Amino acid sequence: MTNVGTIGTSEITKTFLKACIASRAFKISHLYSRTTAKAQALIDEFFIPEATADDDLTKFLSAPDLDVVYVASPNSMHFSHVKAALEHGKSVIVEKPAFVTPAEYQAIDAILQQHPELHVIEGARHLYDANYLAATEKVRQFNEITGATLAYMKYSSRFDAFQAGQNPNIFSPKFAGGALYDLGVYLVYAAVDWFGEPLSCDYHATKADNDIDLHGLARLHYEKFDVALIFGKDQQSFLPSEVYSHRQTLWLDNLGTPARVRLYDSPAVYTDLSQHAAENPLYDEVSAISQMFTNREDERFDHYWQLTGQVNHVLDQLRHSAGIVFESEQN
Numbered sequence: 333m334t335n336v337g338t339i340g341t342s343e344i345t346k347t348f349l350k351a352c353i354a355s356r357a358f359k360i361s362h363l364y365s366r367t368t369a370k371a372q373a374l375i376d377e378f379f380i381p382e383a384t385a386d387d388d389l390t391k392f393l394s395a396p397d398l399d400v401v402y403v404a405s406p407n408s409m410h411f412s413h414v415k416a417a418l419e420h421g422k423s424v425i426v427e428k429p430a431f432v433t434p435a436e437y438q439a440i441d442a443i444l445q446q447h448p449e450l451h452v453i454e455g456a457r458h459l460y461d462a463n464y465l466a467a468t469e470k471v472r473q474f475n476e477i478t479g480a481t482l483a484y485m486k487y488s489s490r491f492d493a494f495q496a497g498q499n500p501n502i503f504s505p506k507f508a509g510g511a512l513y514d515l516g517v518y519l520v521y522a523a524v525d526w527f528g529e530p531l532s533c534d535y536h537a538t539k540a541d542n543d544i545d546l547h548g549l550a551r552l553h554y555e556k557f558d559v560a561l562i563f564g565k566d567q568q569s570f571l572p573s574e575v576y577s578h579r580q581t582l583w584l585d586n587l588g589t590p591a592r593v594r595l596y597d598s599p600a601v602y603t604d605l606s607q608h609a610a611e612n613p614l615y616d617e618v619s620a621i622s623q624m625f626t627n628r629e630d631e632r633f634d635h636y637w638q639l640t641g642q643v644n645h646v647l648d649q650l651r652h653s654a655g656i657v658f659e660s661e662q663n
């Protein structure tokens with residue numbers, strides 16, 4: 333079994349640990365936190381006494397029984413954590429968005445070229461979701477795509493704190509937060525996975541005083557159609573997502589966490605394509621990626637790595653079109 337260690341101790345790391353335990357995918361061997369007690373608290377909470385808690389990153393990454401590192405630090409720190417893990421001979425699962433700039437992606441790509449035995453895979457969890465995969469199968473069967481409207485907008489649990497004058501990482505340019513990099517990335521991923529890289533794209537963002545984007549509208553332009561992206565973190569939307577092929581419409585109730593998928597042949601006639609949705613949103617992803625490591629599926633790793641680069645490139649173009657500048661790219 334592949335041994336995994338985690339960086340970060342927030343809710344998403346807990347969800348990842350639960351998914352590992354429920355799916356019996358990875359063996360959790362090490363937890364890193366800036367505060368050992370926080371890592372130890374997770375070891376206790378999830379009854380994994382065989383795992384080790386560490387607050388020394390080099391020691392954590394040097395552990396001989398550590399194979400894969402799950403990086404769930406703030407966005408702007410992904411690059412340095414991924415680079416350090418690779419330099420210690422460990423493969424990586426990095427939370428979305430994997431990197432902030434194309435330069436970061438290219439620097440990691442250069443390391444991977446030198447170390448074909450290592451892999452980096454982005455935690456774009458919806459790509460592995462059974463309902464997303466059911467939708468993908470139908471999208472690929474359409475003879476012609478005539479357009480799409482993709483939506484993902486959730487009122488953030490940290491927006492009240494942001495409005496109260498606190499500075500949560502996810503609303504901070506220092507940590508590469510904001511609506512596009514946090515939630516828009518799911519929609520960009522679906523568009524690039526389904527239709528490829530757009531010919532051009534632009535993003536119109538509504539921003540806060542610190543210049544972070546709170547919500548907005550993006551357009552991806554393809555040769556024969558356009559894709560509209562609607563996303564945000566400061567308001568709540570119940571819009572579904574749709575892919576059009578003239579009379580037919582592929583419909584998902586929620587592209588971020590799809591539970592219902594339909595193929596409409598006319599307004600009143602549809603085929604229900606819905607699959608069982610796992611309770612844990614990372615369950616399908618963790619199961620799929622652990623299989624990829626176990627079976628050494630190099631081509632699949634390579635496919636997802638190329639996708640990561642394309643998504644990174646589109647995110648970068650969208651961000652610049654909206655005039656959003658992150659602190660890390662000024663260094």
Ligand SMILES: NC(=O)c1ccc[n+]([C@@H]2O[C@H](COP(=O)([O-])OP(=O)(O)OC[C@H]3O[C@@H](n4cnc5c(N)ncnc54)[C@H](OP(=O)(O)O)[C@@H]3O)[C@@H](O)[C@H]2O)c1
Pocket residue numbers: 339340341342343344364365366367370371404405406407409427428429455457501502514613
């Ligand atoms: N796939 C999903 O469904 C999903 C959901 C939520 C988030 N995410 C992704 O997961 C990542 C983490 O998001 P989050 O909202 O959980 O982030 P966060 O709470 O801001 O930080 C995550 C962890 O990073 C460490 N950290 C926080 N601030 C730091 C700093 N200034 N310097 C160094 N380490 C710091 C903390 O761990 P320690 O205190 O233990 O060191 C913290 O638990 C992001 O990339 C986000 O996009 C994915």
